[in-house]
Amino acid sequence: MDLITFSFPTLIRYGSGARSALAEFAAQQHVRRPLLVTDRGLPETEAYRLVTVEMERVWPGAWQKFTGVHPNPLEEDVEAGWAAYQAGNCDAIVGLGGGSAIDGAKGIRVREAFPAARLDRITLVGLSRPLVPMCAIPTTAGTGSEVGRSTVITFASTGRKGLIGGPPLMPNLAILDPELTVGLPAKLTAATGMDAMTHAIESYVCPVFHPMCDAVALEAVRMVRMYLPRAVANGSDLEARGQMLIAAAMGAVSFQKDLGAAHSLAHPLSTEFGVHHGLANALVLPAVVRFNGETNRQQYERVAAALGLVPGNNPAEQVAKFLEDFNRSLGLGLRLRDLQVSEESLPLLASKAIQDGCHLTNPRPCTEADLLRLYREAW
Numbered sequence: 350m351d352l353i354t355f356s357f358p359t360l361i362r363y364g365s366g367a368r369s370a371l372a373e374f375a376a377q378q379h380v381r382r383p384l385l386v387t388d389r390g391l392p393e394t395e396a397y398r399l400v401t402v403e404m405e406r407v408w409p410g411a412w413q414k415f416t417g418v419h420p421n422p423l424e425e426d427v428e429a430g431w432a433a434y435q436a437g438n439c440d441a442i443v444g445l446g447g448g449s450a451i452d453g454a455k456g457i458r459v460r461e462a463f464p465a466a467r468l469d470r471i472t473l474v475g476l477s478r479p480l481v482p483m484c485a486i487p488t489t490a491g492t493g494s495e496v497g498r499s500t501v502i503t504f505a506s507t508g509r510k511g512l513i514g515g516p517p518l519m520p521n522l523a524i525l526d527p528e529l530t531v532g533l534p535a536k537l538t539a540a541t542g543m544d545a546m547t548h549a550i551e552s553y554v555c556p557v558f559h560p561m562c563d564a565v566a567l568e569a570v571r572m573v574r575m576y577l578p579r580a581v582a583n584g585s586d587l588e589a590r591g592q593m594l595i596a597a598a599m600g601a602v603s604f605q606k607d608l609g610a611a612h613s614l615a616h617p618l619s620t621e622f623g624v625h626h627g628l629a630n631a632l633v634l635p636a637v638v639r640f641n642g643e644t645n646r647q648q649y650e651r652v653a654a655a656l657g658l659v660p661g662n663n664p665a666e667q668v669a670k671f672l673e674d675f676n677r678s679l680g681l682g683l684r685l686r687d688l689q690v691s692e693e694s695l696p697l698l699a700s701k702a703i704q705d706g707c708h709l710t711n712p713r714p715c716t717e718a719d720l721l722r723l724y725r726e727a728w
Contacts, residue, residue, distance in 0.1 A: 413437030418453035448492025473515030491541025493601020544627030548600030
């Protein structure tokens, strides 16, 4: 049997007002001039105000900011953020926002460690020194990037999303403060929540041996099913907001196993048509579940139970039907055609999806023709 490593090391501070743990980050990591990294829309939000008030309290007049991360972070965002890091003579990074902002912050962290390398050729394997300190503060409950060991960037050389990953990239501290997610609109709450659901389901059925992640994934499925409708219906429900932050982090912890075909389908929808990543996952996931269930129905039995269903003869179909109904209940009952994805573009999308590594750990092997079929079913 191969030797396998299990690891859940991220330090997390959770609860309303947890942003006060920035002082702990400053003390433990000896941070004097952090760079706050976020996306272009966040400075207009209450979440940004609350965090910057805390930043000023901890580092009065000393912290810098970079607010240029795109919704799907680009290589140019990393380069511009690194320039801001250098110009500000910074010594740490605070990533604030959704998965894109936090991934952009991680990319800057990688660039600082490898200032002369091509970004798409960097590997963290065997890195002998720590990266600059980083604190991650999510304002959405979806990607779980705040506890993840990778960053997803659209590389200029290929025009496709690519991954840089390894344990050194995990933030030193993740702050889960539900007060920072209260202002997230209902549709973004739904889309990011379905990203967490997709992470949990795909990682559970991924055929990599990791029973600890399996248990975490199933609990994340249950939590999203229970709390996402509440968070969508009432954005001020702090219990629901907090539980969704935890579910998103758990989904990201579980996908250290790897993911599946839904993510390979979702990534080109973001790069080619700008579809929100969580929404893309939500729309393709039912078709992927049915596809996998054609060869192994029973692998979704425990997923069905976590969704509150009584598993029958075809739990994969039960799960797929539940997800379709769940999407509709959350206001996500769309088809790809509703997002201006043309039918003529589907073969191009499939050719890009087959190049995405996530489908390699799908429980059922996929060909390009299979991925085209799945796009058509979601179209």
